[in-house]
Structure formats: C-alpha cells, structure tokens
Amino acid sequence: MSNDKILAFTVSDMTCGHCAKTITGAVLDAYPAAKVEVDLATKRVSIENAGDRAAVASVIEAEGYFPVDA
Template sequence: MTNHQTVSFAVEDMTCGHCARAITSAVEAAAPGAIVSVDLAIHRVTVSGAADRSAIAEAIAAEGYTPIALDAA
C-alpha cells in the first residue's frame, strides 16, 4: 500500500517565477499525479499526493535548489 501524504519544503534559494516553474516541473516528473503548490513570498513548496519525501527533495536538489524538509503540520 502506498502512503500518499502532503510534504512541504523551505527552499530559500527559490526567488523567482523561473525557479518556481523549474521546481514544479521537476517535482511533477518525480511524482506524477502530485499537486505542487509554490509560495514564492515565503519560499515554500508543498506537494500533495506524494508518496516519497526523499524523491521530492532529490528532484528539487537536482534542479540546483536547496530543499529543507518541514515537519507536517
């Protein structure tokens, strides 16, 4: 059974729309069907429907950004 959850990351080096699009595309490729929400104002990426937190972090890092996992609220 796959455990789908919502995961959030602080990505302080995400500063513009290009950054947000690059991260969104990378996460969608790593977790097909996941819903990606980006808040540039607070440098946060939230992914709903993701099964693997580490795969999401690796996808963000592969784009050249520094994801910091946040505890689930």
C-alpha cells in the first residue's frame, strides 16, 4: 500500500556508502516508486511513497540494519 507520507528513520549502524546503497536498493526493490534519501552524516534515511512504517522498517531490518523512528 503506497502513500505520499515521508517516513524517516535513524539507522545508527549505517556507517558507509555501501550501507546506504544496500538500504536504498532494498527499499527500491520492495517499493519501486519510492524516493529514498540517505544522509550518512546524520544516519537518517527518508523514504517517500512506500508502505507503512513497520513494513518499510522490516525491509531495512532484513538487510541487517536496525532502523528507529527519526
């Protein structure tokens, strides 16, 4: 179920560009219409046009990361 709401997570264990690419790729695989923005400096991931918060968090968790609400 898609929506226009922007979901924001802090992913403290996202430490490098590879981490950011992995998270972005996983979200886009699950939600091809999503817009994903990653800020490594603040460890923040913002996602627009994706599923509900729990579903998106589980996609990130499946890659081995631990997102929390930002």
